[in-house]
Amino acid sequence: MILRGVDWRVVLGGAALGATVLLLCLALPVEGLPLTYVRLALIALVGATAFVLDEPAAAVVDAVPVPRRRRTAVRLIATLVPLGVWTAAVLGLAVRHPQTPVRGLLVEGAGALAVVLAGAAVLRWTGLREPGEVTATFTGATLLAFLLFDPPPHSVPVFPVHDGWATSTLLWAGLGLTALIVVAVASGDVERPAAEALRRIHIPRRRTSPAPNGVSS
Amino acid sequence: MNTTASVELTGITKRYRGTTALEGVDLSLRPGITGLLGPNGAGKTTLLRILATVLAPDAGVVRLLGRVPTSAEALAEIRRRLGYLPQEMGFPRGFTGFAFVEYVAVLKEWTARDSRHEEVRRVLDLVDLGDVATRRVRALSGGQRRRVGLAQALLGAPDLLLLDEPTTGVDPEQRVSLRQVLSTAGERSTIVLSTHQTEDVAALCDRVVVLDRGRILFDGSVRDLVGTARGRVWLADAPDPQARASWRTGTGRHRNVGALAPRGSEPTEPTLEDAYLLLLGGRGQTTGVAA
Amino acid sequence: MSAGLLERPAAPAQTLALRSLAALEARRYARSPLFLIGVSLLVWTTTVATGDLAKNAATADPGDLDLLPAFCLGLLGVFVGHQLTRSLDGADEALGATPSDRVRRTAALCLACLVPGVVALVWVGWMSAALAMWRIPLSASISSGARAAMLLSGAVCAVGGPLFGVLVARWTRFPGSALVAVVVLAGWTLLSTVSLAQPPSRSGTFLHLSAPFTAWVSMDSPRSAAWVAGGSPGWYLAYLVLLCGLAASAALFPGSTGPRRTRVLRVLGSLAVVAVVCLVLAVLPDPARIPL
Numbered sequence: 023m024i025l026r027g028v029d030w031r032v033v034l035g036g037a038a039l040g041a042t043v044l045l046l047c048l049a050l051p052v053e054g055l056p057l058t059y060v061r062l063a064l065i066a067l068v069g070a071t072a073f074v075l076d077e078p079a080a081a082v083v084d085a086v087p088v089p090r091r092r093r094t095a096v097r098l099i100a101t102l103v104p105l106g107v108w109t110a111a112v113l114g115l116a117v118r119h120p121q122t123p124v125r126g127l128l129v130e131g132a133g134a135l136a137v138v139l140a141g142a143a144v145l146r147w148t149g150l151r152e153p154g155e156v157t158a159t160f161t162g163a164t165l166l167a168f169l170l171f172d173p174p175p176h177s178v179p180v181f182p183v184h185d186g187w188a189t190s191t192l193l194w195a196g197l198g199l200t201a202l203i204v205v206a207v208a209s210g211d212v213e214r215p216a217a218e219a220l221r222r223i224h225i226p227r228r229r230t231s232p233a234p235n236g237v238s239s
Numbered sequence: 240m241n242t243t244a245s246v247e248l249t250g251i252t253k254r255y256r257g258t259t260a261l262e263g264v265d266l267s268l269r270p271g272i273t274g275l276l277g278p279n280g281a282g283k284t285t286l287l288r289i290l291a292t293v294l295a296p297d298a299g300v301v302r303l304l305g306r307v308p309t310s311a312e313a314l315a316e317i318r319r320r321l322g323y324l325p326q327e328m329g330f331p332r333g334f335t336g337f338a339f340v341e342y343v344a345v346l347k348e349w350t351a352r353d354s355r356h357e358e359v360r361r362v363l364d365l366v367d368l369g370d371v372a373t374r375r376v377r378a379l380s381g382g383q384r385r386r387v388g389l390a391q392a393l394l395g396a397p398d399l400l401l402l403d404e405p406t407t408g409v410d411p412e413q414r415v416s417l418r419q420v421l422s423t424a425g426e427r428s429t430i431v432l433s434t435h436q437t438e439d440v441a442a443l444c445d446r447v448v449v450l451d452r453g454r455i456l457f458d459g460s461v462r463d464l465v466g467t468a469r470g471r472v473w474l475a476d477a478p479d480p481q482a483r484a485s486w487r488t489g490t491g492r493h494r495n496v497g498a499l500a501p502r503g504s505e506p507t508e509p510t511l512e513d514a515y516l517l518l519l520g521g522r523g524q525t526t527g528v529a530a
Numbered sequence: 531m532s533a534g535l536l537e538r539p540a541a542p543a544q545t546l547a548l549r550s551l552a553a554l555e556a557r558r559y560a561r562s563p564l565f566l567i568g569v570s571l572l573v574w575t576t577t578v579a580t581g582d583l584a585k586n587a588a589t590a591d592p593g594d595l596d597l598l599p600a601f602c603l604g605l606l607g608v609f610v611g612h613q614l615t616r617s618l619d620g621a622d623e624a625l626g627a628t629p630s631d632r633v634r635r636t637a638a639l640c641l642a643c644l645v646p647g648v649v650a651l652v653w654v655g656w657m658s659a660a661l662a663m664w665r666i667p668l669s670a671s672i673s674s675g676a677r678a679a680m681l682l683s684g685a686v687c688a689v690g691g692p693l694f695g696v697l698v699a700r701w702t703r704f705p706g707s708a709l710v711a712v713v714v715l716a717g718w719t720l721l722s723t724v725s726l727a728q729p730p731s732r733s734g735t736f737l738h739l740s741a742p743f744t745a746w747v748s749m750d751s752p753r754s755a756a757w758v759a760g761g762s763p764g765w766y767l768a769y770l771v772l773l774c775g776l777a778a779s780a781a782l783f784p785g786s787t788g789p790r791r792t793r794v795l796r797v798l799g800s801l802a803v804v805a806v807v808c809l810v811l812a813v814l815p816d817p818a819r820i821p822l
Binding site for chain 1: 564567571575597601605606609613704705706708709710712713716717720721724727
């Protein structure tokens, strides 16, 4: 039921765009691995993932018994769509181009999706009920900048082409794990200071029998 | 007071994909405040949108402020003298109350910066938002946001002012303050006030129009409508099964609204709400009509 | 009228009203966080690029510097134009009841897209001065006119990107359409460079120059010498300007009615024809590549 709250139109649409670009990469008659186009498709998949945590009815839903963390965990199932598209495409590329760094690309894709989820989770935690548009814009623009410019420091290859795959894989794995922790932390329920304060108040229990010294409570 | 009709609607019909929102509505309004009542889905918002020129009818003739809004020039001329507060209104992120009202002022062709700022300050003060004008709209309460919406509608003291649920979320003190603003404006402008708050209509309006299922059920003075309920509202210690509507009041007595107060019962002075309920006649859910 | 009410201004000329609205939108554009990030990125990348140039002054040709404003202000500007246009959707009903109809509001947004263009022109001026100041040896393979056209095309892209964002926001309703537009734009541009990996030909030049942005300098492999692709940078610049006009006109189309709609359609048609002519003229020169 919770998955029905995901805007599937956007998630599937973005995944379809990414899949189209990846299919073109598989079909393109190029000699080398068309990594730039593959990463362009990843940006589309990242955009689709950004909307997974959008919850327009958050004002109502935050007051239901199912905590936000559990709702988020269920919503993350929707991420399997763009992740699945990415995985299938990377494996397809490996068949077409045996030199494809499969592990590196898989970790890169998963890491990028995790990072955008973390961005959306943080924005949602600050009170933005539908962080998808903003997260997609900033994450997409940042990844595009890295893709087109390859800015320094060049010792940290974000999108390696020939060398630096080991470092890049480590980088994306670290970013991905950190991002998942951020998602978990930022998905906590809204603060309930009143409840917290209540727990600290000692409420004396009503006695049903006289106190040992004979005085009733 | 100018007695020329500001609004003349003849045979207005509007349908949404087979659903009839308005059916052959005739209406003539002069300067003053007219309340627009009706159940959900009666066609009130559709009527207001047609008056605001943001929606065209499927049939009928619309004449606003002496012009027929068929040409671009006529539309622009009407809109220069019109203020509209829609039922739902979103605000762009990052705008303060002042910035948003100023933006609308620019759209209303207030090109001179100084006079524009003066006018924006004036309308924000009118709705008691002068102190929070520099705060982001998203940081304001629901009632304050509604007042920002009202402020932009009041820009330029429009000759035709259309307000759809203007007091939603507004606290009682502010509602009284807004009544003062509107009653002053109603001395020279034509104001149409669509609301579910019958007490606002009773307090402000000299005229009331009741819509139901796209048709006008009643068009007349508030006093006449209330008069139809005289002798049909009574108090009792228990709900009367003969009553059309009955509820327990804060005093513990039951207020009954029905066809006729039974002999020996304790009749009480009817309100506009009682008359409205009797007019609608306990018809239950209305179906097939858009708002 | 009660005391304190101001006289409502007389109906101003349409141009005056449009000018006021455009000024307001331009201020909104200039304050947009993504635009400011784009400007910072432009300054930073230009500093790095010109630093490298100054270090390798004896050997390097500046090549495709126009990529910098095209991305930083143009591609990022797609998001800005889109966001500015969509930001007022929630108040659309109230705004629709004002004398400034949707077409005028869109025209004002299009005019606001000149803000990144002005920044890009300043950048062009600065780059030209910097190249002269550091006495960077410019390859004789690129004439001064062609080089100026290449630099200016970056400035035109800085305007075209935001205009495209306005167009997409007016024509589409779905969330994330800005990112889709950027991906499509980037993909189209990258695809156009496929022809650079093929032997030179007029059809290859056509594919290369049909994109809304292109690189002129490339090389066959990382170790081989750089060359300039065939085609006319001057006519390509004209083509880009016309693409901007097409984007603005297409953005004005939704909401226009009656004679105005007919006018917009006529302008669209005329611009499209002239754009195709300019593209053909850009492709006509010798497609052979010239070593730098």
